[in-house]
Structures are given as C-alpha cells and as structure tokens.
Amino acid sequence: MKYFVLTIIISVLILSCGKTTDKEYLDNGAAQLDQKKISEAITSFQNLIDEYPESVLAPEAMLKIAQVYQNKLDTTLTGGASLKKAVDTFKMIFTKYPKSPQAPSSLFILHLFLLMILKILTKPLKLIIYF
Numbered sequence: 001m002k003y004f005v006l007t008i009i010i011s012v013l014i015l016s017c018g019k020t021t022d023k024e025y026l027d028n029g030a031a032q033l034d035q036k037k038i039s040e041a042i043t044s045f046q047n048l049i050d051e052y053p054e055s056v057l058a059p060e061a062m063l064k065i066a067q068v069y070q071n072k073l074d075t076t077l078t079g080g081a082s083l084k085k086a087v088d089t090f091k092m093i094f095t096k097y098p099k100s101p102q103a104p105s106s107l108f109i110l111h112l113f114l115l116m117i118l119k120i121l122t123k124p125l126k127l128i129i130y131f
Contacts, residue, residue, distance in 0.1 A: 022052040026061055033064070038073050059093055059100035066090045066106065087113050 020028075029044035045061040052058055069086035072079055090113070093106035 022055040059097035059102040063102045
C-alpha cells in the first residue's frame with residue numbers, strides 16, 4: 001500500500017511539471033518586457049515560436065521581438081544591427097504567417113523602414129503611431 005501511494009504521488013508530481021504552454025510563454029515574455037528584462041523576454045517569445053510554430057500566438061510573439069529591435073531595447077546590439085534585426089523579423093512575420101492579423105502591420109512597418117533607409121520618408125514615427 002505504501003508503494004502504491006508513493007507511486008501515485010510521484011506520478012502527480014511528474015505530470016504537474018508539464019511543458020510550458022504557448023500562452024504562458026507569451027505572458028512571461030510580456031511580463032519580462034514590463035520588468036525591462038529584455039533578453040529574457042526575447043527568449044520567452046522565441047521559445048514560443050520554436051516550440052509552437054503553428055500556434056496563433058506565434059506571430060504575436062514574433063511581432064513583440066520585432067518591436068524590441070525596432071525600439072532598440074536590446075542594448076547588446078548597435079542601433080544599425082537592431083534595426084536590421086527588426087526589418088528581418090517584420091519580413092519573417094509576413095512570410096511565415098501571411099494570414100495572421102499581424103502580417104499587414106508588419107508589412108506596413110517594413111515598408112516604412114525601407115523608406116527611411118532610402119531617405120524617402122523622413123518622419124515615419126508619426127505614421128507608425130497612427131497605424
């Protein structure tokens with residue numbers, strides 16, 4: 001009887017240590033961003049994308065990463081490197097998740113970045129704020 005109870009307790013403990021869900025990764029990443037733990041937030045969002053690539057939350061996580069780079073919050077990168085990563089990530093949202101709600105806005109922001117780089121558009125921030 002002791003072994004039976006012990007087996008049940010161990011089974012419950014093992015089952016309760018389950019895999020992190022996509023929603024938990026997204027929520028953790030958002031909380032880490034709020035706490036200014038940028039690299040941890042990126043890791044949480046990236047884990048969601050890697051472990052749940054088909055999740056409806058994956059494009060949202062990718063958008064959060066792109067916004068981190070867009071706003072140059074990752075202090076380990078230079079401004080130019082951060083913007084390049086932002087452009088690459090916005091492009092990836094549109095190519096990997098073209099039917100997601102985040103796809104049109106990522107394509108729009110990507111075009112604004114390219115116009116900025118070409119110096120055609122000099123005041124893109126006002127447009128981004130209103131979009």
